[in-house]
Amino acid sequence: MNKLKNLLLYDASNYIHIVILVVLYYISRTTYIGWVLLVPEVVFLFKKSKNILVYALIIIALINIRIIVNERNSSRIDFPINGKVQEVYDDHFILRSNINYLCYYDHIEELKPGMIIEITGTYIDTDTYNIIHTFDYDLFLKSKNISQVVNVIESTTIKNTFSFYIIKYKINDYINNNFEQQTASFLKLFVLGDNELDDHLYQSTTKLGITHLFAVSGMHIAIIIGFLRNSLKRFNITKESSSYIIIIFLVFLNIITGFKVSIIRASCLVFGITINRRMNLILTRTDILAFIFIIFLLINPYSIYSLGFQLSFLISISIIMGDYLFKDDNQIKSLLKITLLATAISSPITLEVNNEIGLIFLLSNLFFILFVSYIFLPSSYFVIFIPKFSDVYAFIINIFIKATEVFLKINQVVEFNFPTIIHKLLFYFCIYMLIATYKNTKKMILYVILLIAICLGSLYLNYPTNRFVRFLDVFQGDAIHIHDNKCDMLIDTGDYDNYDNLIHYLKGNNTYEIDILLITHFHSDHYGELEDLINNLNIKKIYLNSDYQGITNYQVIDEGYCFECGTSKFQVLSANTSDENENNNSIVLYGLIGGNKYLFTGDIEAEVEREIVDKYNLSIDVLKVAHHGSNTSSIENFINETSGEIAIISVGKNNSYDLPNKNVLKLLETYDYQAFRTDESGSITIYYCEILDLSIIELYQKQKRNRYILWNV
Structure with a gap:
């Protein structure tokens, strides 16, 4: 035991580097930038603290073993x-x-x-x-x-x-049976940590930047522990006895909240600080938090991808490391600084989810944190034991709702996101340097200017290149994003989508306006998200193949129609042939983009392919294969006459139609097409790098590093 204690003391205050190395390892699993940052950290630890490096490598190895074991054990078994x-x-x-x-x-x-x-x-x-x-x-x-x-x-x-979960279940049942629905939803929120609030109220709190108040977290625990300590002190309970009572309470709190990450993290921090004091380990709070972080990942290596996990640890460690910024301030000033720091640190994560931020977050957080801390949270625990005061609690709820309405009226919501990991890392670097140079005014001004430049870069340098064509992986459907300088164009939208993935993709890239939205034909896998896009984005022009009653301000385009998007030029080769088969009414679009010739075919079948070959002398570079690679399309004469290099097949993984058809794939191979499929390669992007005069094909799949292929070099 003494040997372990001495070993811990030897590397005290350095264990945070294990967390840094582990996080960089996770980043390196999905992006090459992770490796760029990982190597210097390894070199630094090799020179300064070999023990920490060895510990980190052992932990990374154990995490990898856990991932492999989890993957093997998660396979499907037969019922029952x-x-x-x-x-x-x-x-x-x-x-x-x-x-x-x-x-x-x-x-x-x-x-x-x-x-x-x-x-x-x-x-x-x-x-x-x-x-x-x-x-x-x-x-x-x-x-x-x-x-x-x-x-x-x-x-x-x-x-x-x-x-143990039966305890939470019984409390939940008790709340449902003794309180009205709205009162019950708030009690479950603050006591059990279950969010059952209506969507409108939750969206309101998101716009005000106070959703963190709706997750039982370290802040709530700090309030409760402070109340307990003051109460126990008044009854002349010793510090040692108070510590045991608080630990027992935290165990109970974990049970009734269903062992939520934020509660476990905060509880473990309290346990760690208590053990540290009892054993005179002189470990820092960041060391203790680092141990907790590692334990979480060893139990479940995927917990790092949980939004609650990320926010809980990131905010906690930031407040601990930056406590000198506000330790001598009064309560209001300290609260404002903590709110500003927590909001800044969490913004790359919360913006990725919400794509917006309310500009009065400081004012709203100041009011609502005080309101929750001194009124809402204590009254929740009080009324759950004494239901007779539920009317008073309902009045408090009403004040809360009215307050959100007042703040919403004066709030200005800004839609914004950091579109790439580079933007995010540069932002965190600036925040870190602002904290580190807190008392150096000149350096702070410099980093504030850099921070503003990063935000402006996120808005105006939001894509890797000025021109690209991206075939989005929308399963068994089509959605193609063409970006040319300041012009953004969508060809089809994919099928109906409850998660609004296409909208999140565009807003995540700070694209809130679509210059041209073209729907090739009216099958749901091509226009399913049309109305959602119209309701959430500013759509300048809508091109359709026929009239549609669901919307207004659109234009039906026919064969021969020409238009431009940036410097890219397009011509309609076929549209609405009045065929009973809607596939053959697809808009077929010929495009000249970045010096390459594209053919976007919708779902046309053999009849229309023959007509196009007869009418036009086509020679293309990139073919969007018709009808997801079905054998009703892609006839040999059409494939031969187009004589392209790249074939893109937009198709769903393990689809029930068994697409793409094997004969179509063989035909493409016969005529020297290099075929890319969204079910195998994810979203497929062709970037045009004008400075280097080359084209790069990017294959994007979640939780994998992007693959890049040079083309037209």
Whole structure:
């Protein structure tokens, strides 16, 4: 024990470098920039602290082993499946077996935590669009330690056993039975950590930048612990006894909140500080936080991808490292500084999700943090024990809602995001340097100017090059983004999408205006997101192949119509042939982009392909293969006459149509096309680098490093 203690003391205050190295390793798994930053950190540790480097490498190796084991164990097994019910929600529950299952069930009222059950059902695919700035559902599930999603058809109870989750379940049931719906939703929020607020109120808090108040976190725990310590002190309870009481309370709080990341992190920090003081380890709070961080990742290596995990650790470590900025200030001034620091540190993460920020976040946070700390949170615990005061609590809720409405009226929301990891890293560098040079006015001004330049660069240098064509992975559908200098054009939108991935992709790149939106034809996999795009973005021009009742201010275009987007030029070769088969009514578009000739074919079939070959002498470079590679299209004469180099097939992974057709792939190979498929390569982008006079093909897949292929060199 003494040897371990001495070893810990030897490297005290340096353990944060393990966290830095591990984080850089995670970044390097998906981007080459991670390697650029990882190598200098390794060299630095090799020279300054070999022990820390060895520890970090061992931990990275263990994390890799955990990832491999998790991947092997997460494969699907045959039904029936036996397991123990953990948490139960309104329409789904978590089943613990050899792995964790997220189970949707129509008769959820039959289940309680602790039940051992046998289920039969069907697996639900959790594939995610391989598009940057979009929600990764598969990774989200892994971060929650869930390996498979199941639609339960039948459930049979084998026996009942005890589970800590039953305590939360009983409290939840008690709240539902004793309070009105709105009151119950706020009590669950502040006591159980479950957000069941209506969407309108939640969106309002997002615009005001106060959603962090709706997650039971370190701030809430600090308030509760402060209240407990003051109360115990008044009863002359010793510090040692108070520490034990607080630890017992934190254990109970973890149980009733379902062991949420932010609660566990804050609780472990309190435990760590207590142990550190008792054993005289003289470890810093950043050291303790580093140990907690590592333990989390060793338990679940995917927890680092959880939004709550990222915000919880990032904000905590920033406040700990920057505590000298506000330790001598009064409460209001200190609160303002902490809010500003926390907002700045968290903004690259929250902007990636929300794509907007309210400009009065300082004022709104000052009011609502004080309101929650001194009124809302204490009254939540009070009223849950004494329901007779629920009317008073309802009045407090009403004040809260009215206050959000008042702040919303004076709030100005700015849509913004840091579009690339380079923008994000430069932003964090500036924030770090601002903290480090807090008392040096000249240097602070310099870094503020640099910070403004980074924000402006995020708006105006939001894409890697001035011109590109991107075939977006929208599963079994088409969506093509053409960017030429200041012009943005979309060809089709993909199918209906509850996650609004196309909108998040565009807003994530600070693109809020589409110059041209062209719908090739009216099949849902090509125009499904049309109305959502119109409602969320400024669309200047809409080109359709025929009239559509759902919208106004559009133009029906016919064969021969020409238009431009930036310096790129387009001509319609076919449109609305009055065929009963809507595929053959697709707008076929010939484009000259970056010196290359493109043919965008929609879903045309053999008949239209023959007509195009007969009418036009086509010689192209890039072919968007018609109808997702179906054998109803891509006839040999058409493929031969177009004589291109690159063929793009937009197709869904494991689709029920078994596309692309094998004969079509063989035909493309016969005529020397290099075929790229969205189901295998994700989103496919052809960049035009004018300075270097070359074209680069980028293949983007989530959780993989991008692949690049030089073309036309």
